[in-house]
Amino acid sequence: MVSGRSLDVLRVIVQDYVASREPVGSKSIVERHSFGVSAATIRNDMALLEEEELIVAPHTSSGRVPTDKGYRMFVDHLADVRPLTPAQRQAIDQFLGASVDLDDVLARTVRLLSQLTHQVALVQYPLLSKSRVRHVELVPMSTSRVMSVLITDTGRVEQRLVDVPGQIDETFLAEVRARLNTALGGLGLADAAEALVTFPTQFDQSRHPIVALLASSLTEQIGANRQDRLVMAGTANLVRTEEDFSGSIFPVLEAIEEQVTLLRLFGEMAADQNVGLSYDNVRASIGRENAEFGLGEISVLTSGYGAQDGSVGRLGVLGPLRMDYSNNMAAVRAVARYLTGLLGED
């Protein structure tokens, strides 16, 4: 069985390989680490690890490289997620403290995370379904056009144009607005959508069509696909680490731009309580575990943020298998915490 020292060997293999990007051999291990045993002994341990499929030799006679399974073991049991340095914490403070609105907060967050990790950073927009209606606004844009604006307590603003038949009566619009806010204010979005179904009935029959139109626009806004969106930064980092990918990074970049794939992955990582669960709620999905998403050669680290339990959205980083898990997990964790605090203040 894989003994204690064997696991230590696995740890240094992962660490050295990540640092040097070269397969690590038994000799270099005894040189760089004080195991107090000879290279031959390390070789025996490595043979064990290879049997367990935690490492492989790319060529018959070269050093060893961690497998997906090896990285998984490292992440689950071997990585020490050090807290960030004070300097790093201060950087977070300075960088995020000056934000003015939600868009700005998220944009800064994602850039920060990308800079801390030197990887592609991703931040999911706060899930609307978790937020509440703060305010509804109806703005006449022209004689037959209204812009409906939905503002949530997470600071998100959704706007949409509605064409209404006939002329718009401004005082009537004001009344609809007032009643909408009375009816929906403070409701969770799911409840708000429900309330909208019967909303038009409180108006005079003759007004129904136009009110129904507005209500359905709002319903759409609540359920809009845009409720799931990602901001990202640092795609250039993918190119920097290109040598770590056997094939091209083209499909990876496509998936990132497409978003939908990553959103599914995020969803799965949020849902799955067991697989990928890891240190202090930072979860990892490694290599082949992402195969169904066409991302079999990358790793994704995510954490929930917002609402204390982190259920409002997820953020994380994406990069090659060969990444600095310890550091990156620490960064993801710290940024998620900070963002949670920032959103909680409002």
Next chain:
Amino acid sequence: MVSGRSLDVLRVIVQDYVASREPVGSKSIVERHSFGVSAATIRNDMALLEEEELIVAPHTSSGRVPTDKGYRMFVDHLADVRPLTPAQRQAIDQFLGASVDLDDVLARTVRLLSQLTHQVALVQYPLLSKSRVRHVELVPMSTSRVMSVLITDTGRVEQRLVDVPGQIDETFLAEVRARLNTALGGLGLADAAEALVTFPTQFDQSRHPIVALLASSLTEQIGANRQDRLVMAGTANLVRTEEDFSGSIFPVLEAIEEQVTLLRLFGEMAADQNVGLSYDNVRASIGRENAEFGLGEISVLTSGYGAQDGSVGRLGVLGPLRMDYSNNMAAVRAVARYLTGLLGED
């Protein structure tokens, strides 16, 4: 001097090189095109072109490749910008027709352009300075926080949070809102900013601080740096064409994410009436012409859009020197026109 046929030779060199990505020699030219002369004659022409620095031979004995100057000549005098095929026009119709709001229009536009050209596509947000105030909204978010929302006639929405001292009086807020809309509605943004300076004076002295706070927030929104923003798509295409870059594409990707560099370039292309002016208002900036932006190995094609004269913003594509200028310029032109029409309808 470079005769008529020499220029024809330059044209086919550019075309063949773009298509095959291989230096093109005299023999392959006579094979693939019916010049009615022998290879030796073509060689003489090529010697001329080389003297004019329109083409170079990468190695002593290999075919020729266009220089920056050669591409420039091609774009200015030789490229025939064919109208798009009906199928392509229909694709534009279908793709952009279903848009719901400005964000959506721009997002669709940029993706469309990227798909038509197989390059990185860029669309600048409509310049606020060209738009007018449609509506101002003040929404109480908490007891001491107000969200100010600025809506322009180009459909753009800017929101911002304002902390105000003390409790917020809702009826007072309603009054401020009403007066703001009276004072600013319909004004161009520059005028609106001016009007905001004296706006607080129409209120009771005791109210000045809070009104001034709101007014300055709005002023910021008008002048916010976010008025210049780019949406982009197709960064994956850069990777696909990576072989066309002598160095790494890393700095290029960085510049794209940074935006500020590209915005400067866009600004210059909008301003400069001579340099880079080209067919039907699609402008090109080629290779070393972008050197000051650190983009000496790429070409950018842009066109203005909006307000008939195309002064509301710019859109375009970015790619390697070795790109299909004819097709891409046609696509940029068509999309810019379509977008102008779309915005004009509102």
Next chain:
DNA sequence: ATTGGCAGTCAAGACGGGCGAGTGCTAAAG
């Protein structure tokens, strides 16, 4: 369980010859 030694394996890099595409030049022809 650990160690030293030894033979075997294989990727990577250096060397070198042959191939072929393409050029420039020159002299002759239109």
Next chain:
DNA sequence: CTTTAGCACTCGCCCGTCTTGACTGCCAAT
């Protein structure tokens, strides 16, 4: 003056060979 054919020359590229060096696996000894 332009065009053409012919010819010698230049290099980049491909391919096979050889050497080197870093590891491993195994075995016998401790």
